[in-house]
Amino acid sequence: MPDPVVSGSPSSTERVEEGRVLEPKFNAEGLITCVATDAGTGDLLMVAHMNAEALRRTIVTGEAWYYSRSRKSLWRKGESSGYGQRVVEMRIDCDQDAVWIKVEQAGAGACHTGRRSCFYRAVPIGQSGAGSIALEFRDGEKTFDPRVVYGKAGDFSPGS
Amino acid sequence: MPDPVVSGSPSSTERVEEGRVLEPKFNAEGLITCVATDAGTGDLLMVAHMNAEALRRTIVTGEAWYYSRSRKSLWRKGESSGYGQRVVEMRIDCDQDAVWIKVEQAGAGACHTGRRSCFYRAVPIGQSGAGSIALEFRDGEKTFDPRVVYGKAGDFSPGS
Numbered sequence: 001m002p003d004p005v006v007s008g009s010p011s012s013t014e015r016v017e018e019g020r021v022l023e024p025k026f027n028a029e030g031l032i033t034c035v036a037t038d039a040g041t042g043d044l045l046m047v048a049h050m051n052a053e054a055l056r057r058t059i060v061t062g063e064a065w066y067y068s069r070s071r072k073s074l075w076r077k078g079e080s081s082g083y084g085q086r087v088v089e090m091r092i093d094c095d096q097d098a099v100w101i102k103v104e105q106a107g108a109g110a111c112h113t114g115r116r117s118c119f120y121r122a123v124p125i126g127q128s129g130a131g132s133i134a135l136e137f138r139d140g141e142k143t144f145d146p147r148v149v150y151g152k153a154g155d156f157s158p159g160s
Numbered sequence: 161m162p163d164p165v166v167s168g169s170p171s172s173t174e175r176v177e178e179g180r181v182l183e184p185k186f187n188a189e190g191l192i193t194c195v196a197t198d199a200g201t202g203d204l205l206m207v208a209h210m211n212a213e214a215l216r217r218t219i220v221t222g223e224a225w226y227y228s229r230s231r232k233s234l235w236r237k238g239e240s241s242g243y244g245q246r247v248v249e250m251r252i253d254c255d256q257d258a259v260w261i262k263v264e265q266a267g268a269g270a271c272h273t274g275r276r277s278c279f280y281r282a283v284p285i286g287q288s289g290a291g292s293i294a295l296e297f298r299d300g301e302k303t304f305d306p307r308v309v310y311g312k313a314g315d316f317s318p319g320s
């Protein structure tokens with residue numbers, strides 16, 4: 001018996017949005033956006049990208065894998081730093097072009113700059129929008145020294 | 161006196177990552193990824209895109225503006241549905257290619273499918289990765305009827 005959700009020739013949109021089958025929509029570069037939040041605190045840790053293989057490995061292993069656009073290669077989070085991410089839950093959005101992973105972040109942080117989260121600067125709201133806009137550091141204290149943790153190998157900017 | 165953060169000819173990377181000036185890095189399409197979370201619950205509501213003008217308007221007005229890739233136009237969240245997003249805080253990530261907004265979501269939800277969040281389906285972790293992967297609905301109950309709220313005008317998938 002066919003899956004009732006996909007029977008009856010639903011439109012592609014209906015199938016993608018209301019269906020029960022994973023049909024990730026990769027962009028022209030073969031990537032999907034991934035948002036990682038801290039499973040404990042709910043804080044946003046990082047935004048990065050996955051290609052099909054990174055997504056597959058994440059689903060199979062429960063460890064976060066990404067695709068580095070700058071290095072053009074698969075990248076297991078923590079492979080340089082030891083600060084991996086264990087995936088507690090993965091969700092996909094309505095049009096299946098973004099995934100959300102709730103993770104247990106190992107070690108001192110997720111950001112290659114040495115901070116827990118990549119989002120350590122606020123953009124003040126209500127400015128004129130003209131001229132340069134000043135950022136305000138928030139939770140900007142470094143929790144580890146990236147030169148020590150990554151050494152020369154370097155771990156790359158998650159969004160890169 | 162020059163801003164101490166940008167004096168001394170820091171490298172571009174250091175300026176972008178440690179600086180106090182907003183220098184958003186738009187992609188080849190002129191877009192930056194935006195993650196919107198519920199300021200009250202912390203839940204991830206949606207992932208969408210902003211172009212320079214959408215980002216500017218969001219900063220100036222405190223209301224979330226996006227860029228619709230499918231419509232190729234600016235889009236104020238809620239302009240069709242009435243379910244706008246007031247920005248409580250905006251942050252930018254290390255390499256300034258993603259923004260995070262914490263919002264007060266008006267009305268019954270953020271998702272054009274009629275749900276509070278676009279992330280209403282889970283991808284089970286630990287599967288073989290071969291064959292099709294079944295999704296599990298989580299918080300998938302519709303909180304409003306999109307046919308009523310959007311009417312024929314339609315509001316578009318936030319990721320599109």
